[in-house]
Amino acid sequence: MTKFELIREVMLGNLAETVPVSVWKHHPQHDRTPEGLAEAEIAFHRRFNHDLLKISFHGRYPVVDWGCEVIYNGAISGSTTCKNCRVQEASDWEVLEAVDVNAGEFGRQVRAVELIHEYAQDRVPTMATVFDPAMVADKLCEGPVTDYFDTHPNLMERVLEIITNVMADFANATLDAGADGLFIASQHSTETSVNDEHYERFVLP
Numbered sequence: 001m002t003k004f005e006l007i008r009e010v011m012l013g014n015l016a017e018t019v020p021v022s023v024w025k026h027h028p029q030h031d032r033t034p035e036g037l038a039e040a041e042i043a044f045h046r047r048f049n050h051d052l053l054k055i056s057f058h059g060r061y062p063v064v065d066w067g068c069e070v071i072y073n074g075a076i077s078g079s080t081t082c083k084n085c086r087v088q089e090a091s092d093w094e095v096l097e098a099v100d101v102n103a104g105e106f107g108r109q110v111r112a113v114e115l116i117h118e119y120a121q122d123r124v125p126t127m128a129t130v131f132d133p134a135m136v137a138d139k140l141c142e143g144p145v146t147d148y149f150d151t152h153p154n155l156m157e158r159v160l161e162i163i164t165n166v167m168a169d170f171a172n173a174t175l176d177a178g179a180d181g182l183f184i185a186s187q188h189s190t191e192t193s194v195n196d197e198h199y200e201r202f203v204l205p
Helices: 003-011 034-048 090-094 104-120 133-140 145-151 153-176 196-203
Strands: 053-055 069-071 081-084 126-131 181-185
Touching: 034 053, 034 104, 053 104, 090 145, 090 153, 104 126, 104 153, 126 133, 126 153, 133 145, 133 153, 145 153, 145 196, 153 181, 153 196
Parallel strands: 053 126, 126 181
Antiparallel strands: 069 081
């Protein structure tokens, strides 16, 4: 049974003796170019031969094209941070506009998917990592985005609509580039991250 067949059967609820396994990690420094990320992901898969390859773009990829300056400070998790955030105050949200997902940092991630697909096709199914809009908004601003949910709720609904459309375009671009599916990442789906009102209004939609 191929890895594609194994994942398909499990998704259909047909569990067999073989249980699919996937592992993933960040690849700091390598993940700043399409070629570097592709080489790192392919080498990682060759080492572990897992059944599902999650493509782990660097953790601030969605905010670079909006103006955030991103650095890797040596975190053991491989996570990146924003040296300078795009949004410092509420007025910065008001001028946020959509970006082209086939150019800039978004475009580099799409290119990485294309390169990984050259290796993965007919070998292992892949998932592109896509952040939910609230997570992107949180990474765009200085301080927690929930503060803006409280102080500027109507503005944030408009902002999240812009981000949602961009991330949907990016998701489709990765699928067109060869990804077999999407890994939707969220950091605002727990009681410790948002209250019920915030979740219902800003995260769930």
